Amino acid sequence: MSRLQGVARRDPRAGFRAERTDGNTSIPQGLLKAARKSGQLNLSGRNLSEVPQCVWRINVDVPEEANQNLSFSAADRWWEQTDLTKLVLSNNHLRSLSDDLRLLPALTVLDIHDNQLTSLPAAISELENLQKLNVSHNKLKMLPEEITNLRNLKGLYVQHNERNDLSNNRLAAVPGSFSSLPSLMRLNLSSNQLQSLPAEISRMKKLKHLDCNSNVLETIPPELASMESLELLYLRRNKLRFLPEFPSCKLLKELHVGENQIEMLAAEHLKHLSSILVLDLRDNKLKSVPDEIALLQSLERLDLSNNDISSLPCSLGNLHLKFLALEGNPLRTIRREIINVRMLRIELCNFKSKFKDGYDGPRQSDCVPETTAMTLPSESRVNVHAIVTLKLLDFSDKQTALIPDEVFNAVKNNVITSVNFSKNQLHEIPKRIVELKEMVSDVNLSFNKLSFVSLELCMLQKLTFLDLRNNFLNSLPEEMKSLVRLQSINLSFNRFKVLPEVLYHIPTLSTILISNNQVGALDPQQMKMMENLTTLDLQNNDLLQVPPELGNCVSLRTLLLDGNPFRVPRAAVLAKGTAAVLEYLRDRIPT
Template sequence: MSRPRGVAGRDPRAGFRAERTDAGASVPQGLLKAARRSGQLNLSGRGLREVPQCVWRINVDVPEEANQNLSFSAAERWWEQTDLTKLILSSNQLQSLTDDLRLLPALTVLDIHDNQLTSLPSAIRELENLQKLNVSHNKLQILPEEITNLRNLKGLYLQHNELTRIPEGFEQLFNLEDLDISNNRLTTVPASFSSLSSLVRLNISSNQLKSLPVEISGMKRLKHLDCNSNLLETVPPELANMESLELLYLRRNKLRFLPEFPSCRLLKELHVGENQIEILGPEHLKHLNSILVLDLRDNKLRSVPDEITLLQSLERLDLSNNDISSLPCSLGKLPLKFLALEGNPLRTIRREIINKGTQEVLKYLRSKIKDDGPNQSDSVVETAMTLPSESRVNVHAIITLKILDYRIVELKEMVSDVNLSFNKLSFISLELCMLQKLTFLDLRNNFLNSLPEEMESLIRLQTINLSFNRFKILPDVLYHIPTLETILISNNQVGSVDPQKMKAMENLITLDLQNNDLLQIPPELGNCVNLRTLLLDGNPFRVPRAAILMKGTAAILEYLRDRIPT
């Protein structure tokens, strides 16, 4: 509770300066009144060119309603107002902030992202209670040294500015847990960063870094390190000693060798795509005991070692756009849910097998382990339905389907993968819904615009491909299949998704919505924190902007969460 503020002792200009400016007129008195009660004020997206004085002085001046002859209920006593703790000024046209910022010393959250700020006032040092500061998407070229006084700061977001250096004394922010300085013009990372002992997440992507300081390994609590889109040719070996590291992003650099990680026993995701890596050897794999995602796309790899089987937890492996001509059959033993091979000169696996997806490729590789002689499947007539390799059911070849009229009841205890792509299906037979062991369903390139509700009975379905059909919404039945891990529905006419229902899909890892008719992306979709791949390119929405999409799924989800209305 703030101290009572008497009329006699107040500034004679109090309560009048704000009302005389056009900026002040854009802040309704009702909002200010509510902010005095809640301690929170959201002025995002109001076209403000400057911050009205009535905002800076919200806890200093006597409110307008006190000057009127009114009786106050217990809930409306202005003298019992709460100090402002959260101020959101994002998505306006602010070019500067004044030193009046010091009039809000109780602030714990200050969000001014997406404005036109070129600097921050030195008075920011007086916000000693500040825990979160978001100044992303502005035009900052330097940071005031006074920012190092914010010793309670836990989250600092400076991405998408024009910063060329970090001020001295930055290591004094010893409570900082989340730091994002991506998409700036930094050429070095201060060695003093090693003193940020509480840091859990560091994003330094999209800068001009040619190297990382050895001292960065001193961040003993760091779990998430994003170094994408820099000029790194090597990473210091000491990086391998970061015992808490779980996610490491090194995409779009100039790496020629994959680092070794003897101490990173918790590393779950390693992204080194779009580099110049030529060799993947056993020494690079033997310590990745916990790895779930390994991204090696767009490199110069020529082979994959048999020791890839050491990665017994691996779920996603991206080898696309390399120079790989053959794969070790032992790869088929891994519990992969996603394997990308496009853009390689593979000679040992037929293209039609690769086109059928991950499980079919793994199945083929496993069969090669069992067979000493030529693979018998080479002589089998390809059908519109792909059966498990152990199945002996003889299914007649089907050239083009307009409806699914083959009775599959007799197969319901054995079929796990079904491929009905590149046909002319306009609806799905209910008999398909009887395949209780179905885990993979490919329905791309048909004429479908709906799915039957009975598909809810597919209690083991993990992957469904609905790309290149005629869906206008994401089929509601998909929200009710809790085992789904991958939904591919690109190149349709989908205009909306339900983020609340999507959040309940706890196993969903991949969602491909590219090339649809989404006019807006609901911010609540950012709460789907289990998503590791969210693809949104080719839709007519304006935000998130292309620069955000290029940063990847984690950045998209964070951006969306920041836009959830308070």
């Protein structure tokens, strides 16, 4: 009974007495009993206006069953059971927390998001083991200095807090003393009214993820650029006029500065971003892009939409982008050198007058004039120029049921990295595609009439991007496991009723798009093993429920679930974004 005696010394009120109930806020005894075994108690969504004393004293008072039994089995020895380490009180009506919070010193996770808290008790400083604190979506007026005593805190979430006085709402400052949180790895300060960040923030030596979206920041302290551990930085929807330099942020992988007032992008802003994968500059006032953009050799996603850019440097074509967004710029021409056929998506809304309704992206012939001088009479239907200069085998939008042999014959000794047979009437994948198995990385077979995937496709050793949307597919062959480089697959607008089993066994997949099917089930346990999966689009399917275990898929950055018939999560939760949805699901995993 040493554990009980230790707690008793901390709280002189503790003793051997029956557990009390608290009227309309009583908690089922079975739930408390389970919590004593697991160390986890989830009271989310129970309409609580206050936290019952039986919760604060769960480690202190003798449980009710101790007064009913004279002997105990091994499973019922309450004095040997664990202290509470995780407490979830989210989605209730709590206005305050009691200082009795100190009676739970073993807590590592305290989740109180979506309540009506206006302050936190000073006793929170005594939770010395706390690693994660979520107080988002409350009405906090300020962050208490006591939080700085939580030396083991790794994640702090305070987004969406506001004052009761609506004329001056949301947090306006972050105490510099917060820099004394040595273990903090994630800090979410989004959707407040922060005008500045303290220079002391640079002392957070382990901080990897900083979210300051939706504030009123005009500048960020230069000390922020010296944070060597920083990997993800979100500064969207602020009032920044200049992009800072990041000389020490060698690990920075994502920089989101969209929806600001940035006017210039210079070489010094780019030269230190050697590890950057995602650069979001949309909705700013940029007039040009420097040639030094080519320094970002790791860059995969670049969003330049809705700026004032009239031309692009040819060096942009040297990047290996998977995504490039350019819509909303006064671009007059796109130079041939810039077109990279490995891009998954190029949005050029300035040219949409050229495109038919429902068009899915620019055709190569829209971007690069066809050079008839290089086209032989026997190959009049084949764009040889695209084969030679773009490494693209393009026979799209012909409404044909077969790909003629002359298309494959035109390849000759040229290297082909991309194949586009979209917008035809194909009922099967051309068998001769296997001739390209050692070189092609991008295949587009969308908008055809495919009802199965042939084994020839499964032999494309270097296939990285596969587009099969708008076909008649309801299954995928097990042999697709051999596509060991596949990163992105688009299966939207087909006839799948479950997420194809083979996809769980392709560990390189980072993007699965399977919207507008009839998917009614998926396996979250297998999906959790897909460590590279960052984007999953399940919109407009037949999911009757979202398995809570899906919340454990922490690698997901984009999870789209709209248009399914499930009741929870509610639309209001979905609207908060992927991180909020995953958090919501994790809170509902049975303990």
